[in-house]
Amino acid sequence: MKKKNTKEFVKILLLSVIIPFALVFIIENLIKNFKSRDYDINIVNCTKDTLPSIVDHSEFEILKKKFTNPSELTQACISCHNKRDEEVMASSHWTWDRLVVRENGDSVRMGKKNMINNYCIATNTNTWKCTSCHAGYGYKDKNFDFKDTKKMDCIVCHDKTGAYDKQPLGSGFPVEEKRKFGDKTYFTPDYNYIARNVGKPTIRNCGKCHFFGGGGNNVKHGDLSDDLFHADKDMDVHMDENGNKMSCIDCHKTNRHNMKGKLYRSMPINKDRLYCYDCHTEAPHVNNTLNRHTNKISCQTCHIPVYAKGAPTKMSWDWSQAGKLNKRGYRISEHDSLGKSTFKTEKGAFTWESNVIPEYVWSNGNVEHYIYGDKIKDTSKILKINKIHGNYGDSSSKIIPVKIHRGKQIFDTENSVLIPPHVYGDKKDAFKKGLDWKLSSAKGMKEAGLEFSGKYSFIKTEMHYPINHMVAPVEKSLKCIDCHSKNGRLENLKGFYMPGRDSNAILDWMGILMIIGALGGVLVHGLIRVFKK
Amino acid sequence: MKKRTYIYKNFERFWHWAQALLIIFLMITGFEVHGSFSLMGYEEAVLFHDIAAWAFTVLILFTIFWHFATGSWEQYIPSKKFVKEQINYYIIGIFKGAHHPTKKTSYNKFNPLQRLTYFGFKILIVPVQFVTGFIYMYYMYPENPLHIKSLEIIALIHTFGAFVLIAFIIAHVYLLTTNEEPMESFIAMLTGWEELDIDPEEEHKQHMQYAVDKSTAGYYRLNKEGKFIDVNRAWLDLYKCKDKSNIIGKHFSTTRKKEDLKSLENLISDVLNGKSFKAIPSIRKCFDGKFAKHVLSINPTYENNEIIGCEGFIIDNPKI
CATH class of the missing domain: 1.20.5 (Single alpha-helices involved in coiled-coils or other helix-helix interfaces)
Incomplete structure (x- = not known):
């Protein structure tokens, strides 16, 4: 009996000692493997066109003749690439708008022509200033002929030399003779040289306009800056110069000049979107718990932990302070230590930030954007210039990161509509010149076809920019605890239970x-x- | 009367300790997920909580099987008997040095409160944790058949279950000390052996059985017709009989010389009429055909006050 007792004791002692130790050993190894494992990235449908260009443009006779203006070059392009002009003229790079059905059921053509934002507010009478980024020549005002193929700009996208620049304030034309704008000199392009060196758009072609939205580097988007011309891995894991070397069109795939991935800020319907899982599959993680997260959380949420990693981006613009003069009656211009403008009499007050932590909202891909004449329901509240739709209960909604640009801008207190003022011009009715809100509002409202009561005030507005670029390498992406904790990143996104936070x-x-x-x-x-x- | 008794089987002990470890591990990882503290890292905590949950599931499945296969489930069926007494013991009796109102035996290991608690543990807490836990894990799984609006109620029930388990463990460990030897039950859960109070009657019966089985005196039992119903090992040895089946059902006349049969038949008919005899010298006819001497005792056997046969012992005695 005694012997049996001892045997039993030893047996169970071994079991209860060995099992915990074995468990600890296994767990330790699991942690080790878990932490050090290589991330095999599963990619589908992602092919890069690596074939060298089979056409040598330098041998075409038509490109050897002397070009004196860019329009002639466009015509030369179309003489071979016929019908391509029709594709371009149907694309939003040319039309600057697209036909959409709004929430109230209206079919409208929506775009820069009738949208209002809380940066420079509206194109309207200021179009000539904005159209240096239009893929055309001479888009000065609303009388521009959108059917004239001669006015199309092919080379802004297809120039491979980097020697082609559209001048600021030039309605899309390059300079005719050497000219200086600010600290940058613009040269007349050598059209024949450019014509011999055309090809698929590179980061340089796209970035020339898209990195400078809002009139300066990274002003508008926050996640699109000239840092992407020479990105390293930390800046953007896809566009890393020494790594993946991807360019814009590797993701923004283009079919007959129709690009995938429209501006998410303003697209009212969830169409023609571009998704990470197009290449990365819907279950890209080794950890299945993470894969399950993709039901409710967009990839960008964890994989773009900060934006504006290099150049700062504009976070707020207070127009209500514009017009202020100093004690001696002169205009004021203030800058921060990085040289970024923080106050300008003709524009108002700005704030800038870099390495910004995004804010987070639910999105089902549908966005309602303010256009001319939309009534403001409650002028005492902050007006959302674009509303990103979605909520936890909606099965197609996911949490996305956004940049929220906060503004304070002019509106008509009687008609309850935002005013697209006339800002740029040489006459007194341009706000920049005359600093007179009434005159510039009257001119802008008239041009936009809106009634102006003569009474105005300033309203706080918010604009939401979904953050999609500057994807971080995996080791810099968010960790569970960044959201699954009290005071975490999703602290303010209420309405659902999240372990660790709630x-x-x-x-x-x-x-x-x-x-x-x-x-x-x-x-x-x-x-x-x-x-x- | 005390006796060392084997009450916790191998599997039972393995199950208990594995379950204890898993629950503690699930508690640590679970409360990290809950945000109560930060220990191994959130991602790891979730991962290990999931793995431990699966391990626990496997253990539970084995245990359910074991309970039914061995019939141990009966030990967990709550009964009303002695519940009051048990409660009184814990809130009054224990302070006065009273004895436990119920006895622990290998076939009735748990007192009525234990039965109730463990039954609740198995039928309520574990299933609730299991179900809410798996919904928690898979409610977001693509193409899941469940479409729950919010995790909240699931998470809250699961958390509440965890708190109940902590309270359970505290009480469970403390109640160990209410035994006369505080460490006794703990050691028993490790070795399987425990000193238990046992029933003297039961002990007596068991021992008598043992005595007959192991005795060197031969034991036999006959029915009314004089045929063998049962013999013990020693009887078979004395008669050089190789197998029990060679004798069971045979008439007693096969074990004697023909000359002796008459007196033996008289003896047995006396016994079947109610008499007993202490020591009758006899000569037996062994199965190998040889003869040997022994002394026998014989007495009638009863069932419902009626004589149904006879039985007795034989002791080898060549000197007669």
Whole structure:
């Protein structure tokens, strides 16, 4: 009996010692593997065109003739690439708008022509200033002929030399003779040289306009800056010069000049979108728990932890302070230590930030954007110039990161509409010149076909920019704890239960009381037993 | 009366300790996920919580099988008997040095409160944790058949279950000490052996059985017709009989010389009429054909006050 007893004891001792140790060993190894494993990235449908160009443009006779203006070059392009002009003229690079059905059921052509933002507010009478980024020549005002193929700009996208620049304030034309704007000199392009060197658009072609939205580097988007011309891995894991070397069109795939991935800020319907999972599959993680997250969370949320990693981006613009003069009656211009303008009499006050942590919203891909004449429902509240739709209960909604640009801009207090003022011009009715809100509003409203009551005030507005670029390498992407914690990144995104962030205070207290109760009960019971003995 | 008894089987002990470890591990990882503290890292905590949940599931499946295969499930069926007494013991009796109102035996290991608690543990807490846990894990899984609007209620129930388990463990560990030897039950859960109070009657019966089985005196039992119903090992040895089946059902006349049969038949008919005899010298006819001497005792056997046969012992005695 005694012997058997010892045997049993040894057996169970071994079991209860070996099992925990084995468990600890296995767990330790799991952690090690888990932390050090290589991330095999599963890519589908991602092919890069690596074939060398089979056409040598330098041998075409038509490109050897002397070009004096860019329009002639466009015509030369079309003489061979016929019908391509029709594709371009149907694309939003040319039309600057597209036909959409709004939430109220209206079919409208929506675009820069009738949208209002909270940066420079509206193109409207200022179009000539904005159209240096139009893929055409001479888009000065609304009388521009959108059917004239001669006015199309092919080379802004297809120039491979880097020697082609459209001048600022030039309605899309390059300079005719050497000219200086600010600290940059613009040269007349050598059209024949350019014509011999055309090809698929590179980062340089796209970035020339898209990195400078809002009139300066990274002003508007926050995730598109000239840092992407020479990105390293930390800046953007796809566009890394020494790594993946991807260019814009590797993702923004183009079929007959129709590009995938429209501006998410303004597209009212979830169409022609571009998704990470087009290449990365819907289950890209080794960890299945992470894969399950993709139901409710967009890739960008974790993989773009910060934006504006290099150049700062504009975070707010207060137009209501514009017009202020200093004590001596001169215009004011203030700058921060990086040389970024923080105040200008003719524009108002700005704030800038870099390495910005995004804000997070639910999105189902549908966006409602303010256009001319939309009534403001409540002028005492912050007006959302674009509303990103979505919520937790909507199965097609996901959490996305956004840049929110906060503005304060002019609106008509009687008609409850935002005013697209006339800002740029040489006459007094341009705000920049005359600093007179009434005159510039009247001119802008008239041009936009809106009624101006003559009474105006300033309203706080918000514009949401979904963040899609500057994807971080995996080791810099968000960790669970960044959101699954109190005071985490999703602290303000209420309406659903998230482990680690949420708990029910009553239940937690009940639980703690239950434990205290159990401990206390046990302690009292034990003490009484000890003293009664 | 005390006796060392084997009450926790191998699997039972393995199950208990594996379950204990898993619950503690699930508690640590679970409360990290809950945000109560930060220990191994959130991602790891989730991963290991999931792995431990699967391990626990496997253990539970084995255990359910074991309970039914061995019939141990009966030990967990709550009964009303002695519940009051048990409660009184814990809130009054224990302070006065009273004895446990119920006895622990290998076939009735748990007192009525234990039965109730463990039953609740198995039928309520574990299933609730299991179900809410798996919904928690898979509610977001693509193409899942479940479409729950919010994790909240699931998470709250699961958290509450965890708190209940902590309280359970505290009470469970403390109640160990209510035994006369505090470490006794703990050691028993490790070795399987425990000193238990046992029933003297039961002990007596068991021992008598043992005595007959192992005795060097031969034991036999006959029915009314004089045919053998049962013999023990020693009887078979004395008669040089190789197998029990060679004798069971045979008439007693096969074990004697023909000359002696008459007196033996008289003896047995006396016994079947109610008499007993202490020591009758006899000569037996062994199965190998040889003869040997022994002394026998004989007495009638009863069932419902009616004589149904006879039985007795034989002791080898060549000197007669």
